[in-house]
Amino acid sequence: MLIVMKTDATEDEIAEVVRVVAEMNLQADALPGAQRTAIAVTGNTAPVDASRFEHLPGVAETIRVTRPLKLTTLDLHPTKTVVRVGDATIGGDELAIIGGPCAVESHAQAFAIAETVRRSGARFFRGGAFKPRTSPYAFQGLGEQGLKILAEVRESYGLKIVTEAIDEWALDLVEKYGDVIQIGARNMQNFSLLKRAGRASLPVLLKRGMAATLDEWLLAAEYIMAEGNNQIVLCERGIRTFSQHTRNTLDLAVIPALGRLSHLPVIVDPSHGTGKSYMVAPLARAAAAAGADGLMIEVHDQPERALSDGAQALTLQQYEQTVAEARSIHEVLAATLPVG
Amino acid sequence: MLIVMKTDATEDEIAEVVRVVAEMNLQADALPGAQRTAIAVTGNTAPVDASRFEHLPGVAETIRVTRPLKLTTLDLHPTKTVVRVGDATIGGDELAIIGGPCAVESHAQAFAIAETVRRSGARFFRGGAFKPRTSPYAFQGLGEQGLKILAEVRESYGLKIVTEAIDEWALDLVEKYGDVIQIGARNMQNFSLLKRAGRASLPVLLKRGMAATLDEWLLAAEYIMAEGNNQIVLCERGIRTFSQHTRNTLDLAVIPALGRLSHLPVIVDPSHGTGKSYMVAPLARAAAAAGADGLMIEVHDQPERALSDGAQALTLQQYEQTVAEARSIHEVLAATLPVG
Amino acid sequence: MLIVMKTDATEDEIAEVVRVVAEMNLQADALPGAQRTAIAVTGNTAPVDASRFEHLPGVAETIRVTRPLKLTTLDLHPTKTVVRVGDATIGGDELAIIGGPCAVESHAQAFAIAETVRRSGARFFRGGAFKPRTSPYAFQGLGEQGLKILAEVRESYGLKIVTEAIDEWALDLVEKYGDVIQIGARNMQNFSLLKRAGRASLPVLLKRGMAATLDEWLLAAEYIMAEGNNQIVLCERGIRTFSQHTRNTLDLAVIPALGRLSHLPVIVDPSHGTGKSYMVAPLARAAAAAGADGLMIEVHDQPERALSDGAQALTLQQYEQTVAEARSIHEVLAATLPVG
Amino acid sequence: MLIVMKTDATEDEIAEVVRVVAEMNLQADALPGAQRTAIAVTGNTAPVDASRFEHLPGVAETIRVTRPLKLTTLDLHPTKTVVRVGDATIGGDELAIIGGPCAVESHAQAFAIAETVRRSGARFFRGGAFKPRTSPYAFQGLGEQGLKILAEVRESYGLKIVTEAIDEWALDLVEKYGDVIQIGARNMQNFSLLKRAGRASLPVLLKRGMAATLDEWLLAAEYIMAEGNNQIVLCERGIRTFSQHTRNTLDLAVIPALGRLSHLPVIVDPSHGTGKSYMVAPLARAAAAAGADGLMIEVHDQPERALSDGAQALTLQQYEQTVAEARSIHEVLAATLPVG
Numbered sequence A, B, C, D: 001m002l003i004v005m006k007t008d009a010t011e012d013e014i015a016e017v018v019r020v021v022a023e024m025n026l027q028a029d030a031l032p033g034a035q036r037t038a039i040a041v042t043g044n045t046a047p048v049d050a051s052r053f054e055h056l057p058g059v060a061e062t063i064r065v066t067r068p069l070k071l072t073t074l075d076l077h078p079t080k081t082v083v084r085v086g087d088a089t090i091g092g093d094e095l096a097i098i099g100g101p102c103a104v105e106s107h108a109q110a111f112a113i114a115e116t117v118r119r120s121g122a123r124f125f126r127g128g129a130f131k132p133r134t135s136p137y138a139f140q141g142l143g144e145q146g147l148k149i150l151a152e153v154r155e156s157y158g159l160k161i162v163t164e165a166i167d168e169w170a171l172d173l174v175e176k177y178g179d180v181i182q183i184g185a186r187n188m189q190n191f192s193l194l195k196r197a198g199r200a201s202l203p204v205l206l207k208r209g210m211a212a213t214l215d216e217w218l219l220a221a222e223y224i225m226a227e228g229n230n231q232i233v234l235c236e237r238g239i240r241t242f243s244q245h246t247r248n249t250l251d252l253a254v255i256p257a258l259g260r261l262s263h264l265p266v267i268v269d270p271s272h273g274t275g276k277s278y279m280v281a282p283l284a285r286a287a288a289a290a291g292a293d294g295l296m297i298e299v300h301d302q303p304e305r306a307l308s309d310g311a312q313a314l315t316l317q318q319y320e321q322t323v324a325e326a327r328s329i330h331e332v333l334a335a336t337l338p339v340g
Helices: A011-023 A107-119 A144-157 A168-177 A191-198 A214-226 A254-261 A270-274 A277-290 A316-336 B011-023 B107-119 B144-157 B168-177 B191-198 B214-226 B254-261 B270-274 B277-290 B316-336 C011-023 C107-119 C144-157 C168-177 C191-198 C214-226 C254-261 C270-274 C277-290 C316-336 D011-023 D107-119 D144-157 D168-177 D191-198 D214-226 D254-261 D270-274 D277-290 D316-336
Strands: A002-005 A027-032 A037-042 A059-063 A083-085 A088-090 A096-100 A124-126 A160-164 A180-183 A204-207 A232-236 A266-268 A294-298 B002-005 B027-032 B037-042 B059-063 B083-085 B088-090 B096-100 B124-126 B160-164 B180-183 B204-207 B232-236 B266-268 B294-298 C002-005 C027-032 C037-042 C059-063 C083-085 C088-090 C096-100 C124-126 C160-164 C180-183 C204-207 C232-236 C266-268 C294-298 D002-005 D027-032 D037-042 D059-063 D083-085 D088-090 D096-100 D124-126 D160-164 D180-183 D204-207 D232-236 D266-268 D294-298
Touching: A002 A011, A011 A027, A011 A037, A027 C027, A027 C037, A037 C027, A037 C037, A088 A096, A096 A107, A096 A316, A107 A144, A107 A316, A124 A144, A144 A160, A144 A168, A160 A168, A168 A180, A168 A191, A180 A191, A191 A214, A204 A214, A214 A232, A214 A254, A232 A254, A254 A266, A254 A277, A254 D277, A266 A277, A270 A277, A270 A294, A277 A294, A277 A316, A277 D254, A277 D277, A294 A316, A316 D316, B002 B011, B011 B027, B011 B037, B027 D027, B027 D037, B037 D027, B037 D037, B088 B096, B096 B107, B096 B316, B107 B144, B107 B316, B124 B144, B144 B160, B144 B168, B160 B168, B168 B180, B168 B191, B180 B191, B191 B214, B204 B214, B214 B232, B214 B254, B232 B254, B254 B266, B254 B277, B254 C277, B266 B277, B270 B277, B270 B294, B277 B294, B277 B316, B277 C254, B277 C277, B294 B316, B316 C316, C002 C011, C011 C027, C011 C037, C088 C096, C096 C107, C096 C316, C107 C144, C107 C316, C124 C144, C144 C160, C144 C168, C160 C168, C168 C180, C168 C191, C180 C191, C191 C214, C204 C214, C214 C232, C214 C254, C232 C254, C254 C266, C254 C277, C266 C277, C270 C277, C270 C294, C277 C294, C277 C316, C294 C316, D002 D011, D011 D027, D011 D037, D088 D096, D096 D107, D096 D316, D107 D144, D107 D316, D124 D144, D144 D160, D144 D168, D160 D168, D168 D180, D168 D191, D180 D191, D191 D214, D204 D214, D214 D232, D214 D254, D232 D254, D254 D266, D254 D277, D266 D277, D270 D277, D270 D294, D277 D294, D277 D316, D294 D316
Parallel strands: A096 A124, A096 A294, A124 A160, A160 A180, A180 A204, A204 A232, A232 A266, A266 A294, B096 B124, B096 B294, B124 B160, B160 B180, B180 B204, B204 B232, B232 B266, B266 B294, C096 C124, C096 C294, C124 C160, C160 C180, C180 C204, C204 C232, C232 C266, C266 C294, D096 D124, D096 D294, D124 D160, D160 D180, D180 D204, D204 D232, D232 D266, D266 D294
Antiparallel strands: A002 A037, A002 A059, A027 A037, A083 A088, B002 B037, B002 B059, B027 B037, B083 B088, C002 C037, C002 C059, C027 C037, C083 C088, D002 D037, D002 D059, D027 D037, D083 D088
C-alpha cells in the first residue's frame, strides 16, 4: 500500500503514520516528493486495510498495491488449467461448445435440440431446470423433472450436461444429475452458494456478475477454490452499461486480461451477452477470434415459442452455422498464433 | 405491447402478426403510420412475451407497454405502507434512523456503539453477523455469536435489530434473534432467499442491487410479497457507475420515482452509498431532503480499527451530529411540504 | 508513480527500471515486498508518463500517485473562490439561484418567466440562444435574436444572464450580451472552446460532461484557468449510467468530494439531472442539503408547449415553491453546520 | 408515439389527450386495455414531442415509437455506403486498415512508422497534429507542422491521411493537407464542428462518443449528412463503463446493430478501445470477426517514448503481426458467410 500525505502534512503526522504501520508489524518507507510525501508500506502478504490510515490526520489517500488474489493467479499456478469432464475438456486446444436451450421445457424439446447440438460436434449440452427469473410471475423451470430430462439427453447423445444451481438445495440435485454446475450472474456473489460449489464433486462454470469487476469475479472463483474445487471455468456474459441496443455489453477484453492474470479457462456467452439472436453469430465469432476457450450458445427448435429468452435463441440451422463459423476462426487462430 | 413493423413490411406480414396475436387470445389493432405500421396488442393482463413476434418476418421491434409489476404498485395498493416493528415504524411521519457498525465485532464494541445510537434517538440498531465479503480471506462475521450480542443490545437498549441474512440458514437464525431481516445488495436477485424471506415472520429490508433497475428492484420485492410478506422497506445504497470518487453512486432520484410508483417505504444508506466517512453527513442530509423515509448509517467507536468497511464508518460524535442534521432537515420538510 | 514489478522479475529487470527513472532525472527507490518489488518514483512535479515503464520487461503495472491538477486545487489556493457577477455572487453564504427556460423562445415567454424568477429572489436568469440538440431536426435556438431578448431581461429585471456558448463564434456573442458564459456538458472536453473561455472577460459556468470523472472535469477547468480566467463555477448535471428512470443520474457526492479537493464553487442542475419535472423539487432540496453553492432550475410559463426539454420544466408556481423549499434547507444548514 | 394513461384515468382525461393530438394535426387511437388505456399517435413524420402530453392529467408515460433518424438509415438508403478516398475504400470487400501513431511527433518518427504501415498493405495512415488532451499540461500536437509531415508521408508512401480536426480552424487545415477528417470521441456532439464537417470536401471518420447511444451517434452523423456530406465512416472506440481493466469497454455489438440500421460503414479502434497494447491484437481480430469494415490501430517505432498514449501503441513488429491476423480472419469470413 502507498499512503499519500496531504501537501501540508506535518512531520509529526508523517511520523504517526509510520508508527501505526510499525504497530502492524509492517515496514514503512517515507518517500518525500516535490509536492508531498508518500509512505510505502511493505512486508504484507495480504492487502493492507486502508481504514487504519484514512482516519489519521494528514493522510490524503491510500493506494492499494497488493492484489487480493491468491489461488486464481498465474503467480502461484503458472500453467493454464484444463477443466476435464470425462473425455471432454475446456481450456485445451479445442474450442469448447456448449449448446442448448435457455430452459428445459419438455422431453421433446430437449431431444430435438440435443440432436442438432450433437451433430454440430459440441461436447456439452446446456439447459436450465431452475431458472432465476427477474419476475416471480415468469416461468421458473421444470425443477428436478428438468434435470431428469437432461440426464436422459446425456444418456442418449453422450453430451455432458451443464446446468444451473440457484441455491444449495438445487446444487445437490445438479450434482446428482449433471456434469458441470453453472453459477449464474445473479449469484456470482452468493458466497454461501460459492462455498457449497467449492465442496462439490463437479466442475463449476462461474458466470460474471453483470456489475462485477475482474477482481470481484476472480475473488468469487477464489471462494470456490478455497474450499478445494479448482475445476472452474469463467464465463463472460456481458455487463450492464448505459448502452441499450443490447441486453448487456459483451466485454471481450476480459479474454486477454484474464489470460495475463489467471490460469482459469474463459468462455463467452454471446446469447445473454447480446440478448438478440441476430447478434449471436457475429459475437460468437468475435469471442473465438479474441481467444476464448469456448462458447455457450442458446438454441431452440422453436425460438418464437420458447418459455424464456426466446429473443436471443438461435434456430437449429442458425446454431449449426454459427458453430461452424466460430470453429473456422478458432482454426485460423491456432494456425496463425505463436501459442495457439 | 406495440409491435413496430419494418417500413417495407408487406400486407401479408402484417396479417401474420395479427393472426399470431389472435392465436394468443389477445386483440391486435394495426395502426398504419406515415412511415410504417405499428400493431397494438391489448387484452393482456401480464406482459406479453416479445419472443413470439421478434422472429416473425417484417417485424422491426417490439415495445413493452405493460409494466411487469403487480403487488408493489400504487395501482393496487394506493395507500403508503408503514412498516411496524413493535412500536417503531418506517414509512410514517418520523425519519427512521438505523445506526450501528458494519459488523458486530464484540460485546464491548456493540454496546459502546449502541449507547450512542440510543442517545441519538434512533429506534433501530444495525450490525452484521454474517458478512458477504468480496474476498474469502476477509472477516466473515461472528455468526450466531454475533446475533446473540445483537439480541443483548435489544434487551439492554430497547433498539430494534436490523441484521443481514446471507442464506436460508442464516435467515432462520435472524428470525430467531432479530427484528428486521436485511437482504443485501448482492442477494437482491437471490430468488430462493427472497422466497424464504417472503415466508418469514419479520419485516424485510431489501437493498437495491448495485446494477438493478427500478423494475428489477420492485420485482425482487414482488418475490417477497408474492409469498405473503408485505412488510418491506426498500433501501437505496448506491449503484455501480464509471464514477470512481465514491464507492458507489447514490441515486437519490429513486425516492421521488418510487414515490410515484410504489407504496413501499424507501430509506437510504449513505455509508455504502459513498464509502467515505466524510461524505456520509452531506448525503444523509440530501436523502432526508429528497424525502427518504429513513437512513441507515454506519458508526463505530474506533473506525480505524473496524474489521470491515472502516473507511466509511462515522465516529460516535460524527454520527450524533449527522443524525441531528438529517432530523432538522426532515422537520423543515414536514413543515414546508403540502404532504410531509 | 509506483512501478509494481512482476513476482518473477529479475534483479536485472529491476535495475533497468531504476536506470530509466534516473535517465528521466527522477529518483527511484526499490521497495522489496513479500511477494514482489515495487519501485517508487519521486522528484517529479507533474504526473510521470507511465508508457516509459509499461513496455519494460518485468513490469506488472504502474500506479499513478501525483494528481494531474494544479490550479483548481486547494493545495495552491486554499481559500474558496467566490465568483462575482456585479453585486451577485456564487460561492458565498447565499444559495445562488439561476432560473429560466431551457431555450429563449420569444420576448413574451422570456419576460413572463423572468417576472417569476425575479420575484423568487433569484439573481440569475438562464436561457439558451444556441441549443446543442442531439438531433439536427430539433429546434436549435433563436441565436443572436435570443441573446438580445436576454439582454432586455437583464435591463428590465436586473437579473444576471447565464447563457450557453456552443462554439467560439457564439462565445463572442455571449460575451457581448451576457454575464456568465455557460459551457455545456457536451462541450466539457471541447478544448478549443475552453481555451477561448479562458481568455474571456466573463465568468464561466462549466457543466460536467455526462461521462466525466472528477479529475477530467477539474482538468477542463484547468484549461480555462491556465488561460487566465479563474472565475469558474462547476455545475453537476447528472451522469450517464445504466439507470433509466431518470434522464441522467445526479451525482450529489461530487459536492463533498469537490469541497475537499478544489476551491471552485459547485452548483447543481436538477432539471437536466433528472429530466422529469416532478423530480426537480426533491433533488433541488437534496442538492441544497448536500451543501451546493447554488441551483440551476428550468422553468417555463407553458411547459407543455416548450420548444425543448418541456418534460423537465417546472411551471411558474412549482418553481417558486421549489426555490422556497431549497432556501429553507440552506438556512437550516447555515444554522446547523459549523462552517455553513 | 404511444401515450399510456394511468389506471385510474377518467374518460375526460382520455378525451383531452385525444383532443391535443388532434390539435397537432395527428391521429389518435384510444386502445382500451385490461388495466389501462393507451393512445396511439400516428400520422407524424418526425418524432412527436412528448412534453405536450407528459403534463396532461391522467397521463402515466409516453413511449417513443418513431426513431428520430432519417438520412443514416437503411430505410431511405438501402444500399451500403462505400466511402472512397482516391482508389482506396472503406465499406467495400476489403478490410480497411488505418495505421499510424497517436500523434505525429517528428518527420523521422512518422516516416519510420509509415514504412511499416505501407509494408503491411494498409492504405491509410493516421496521426494526430491537433491532440485533444484531457490535461492542458500534456503534449498538444505539432499543429500545422504535423499536418505538413503527414502530407509528406502521403507523397512518399501513397498512404491516405486520416487526421483529427478539433475545431473549425483545424478542420480548414485538415482539408488542406489530409484525406479523411477525423472527428474525435470528445467532439461527437460538438454540433458546430459537425456542421462544418458536413460542408467539407473530404470524407469524415466519426468516432463514437464515450457515453453515446447508437441513436445519438447516428444523429451526429445526420448533422454531417444534413449539410450534404454523405461520405461518413463510423468508428467504435469503446465506451465508458464501470469496468476498469481497460481504458474503455469496446462494444463490438454495434457492428451487427449498425448493420441492421444504417448504410454507413463501421470500423473499430482497438487501441483506444482497450488502452493496453497487449490487448490490441485479440480485439482487432475480434472486430474483424464481428464483421467490421476496417481497423484503426496505433503503432509507434518506440512506444516507450511516445509523447501520447504510448501504453496502447504496438511496436512495428506487433503491428504487422496484428494486421496479418485480422486479415486472415476477414478472409475466413468472406469465404464462410453468405454475404461476406
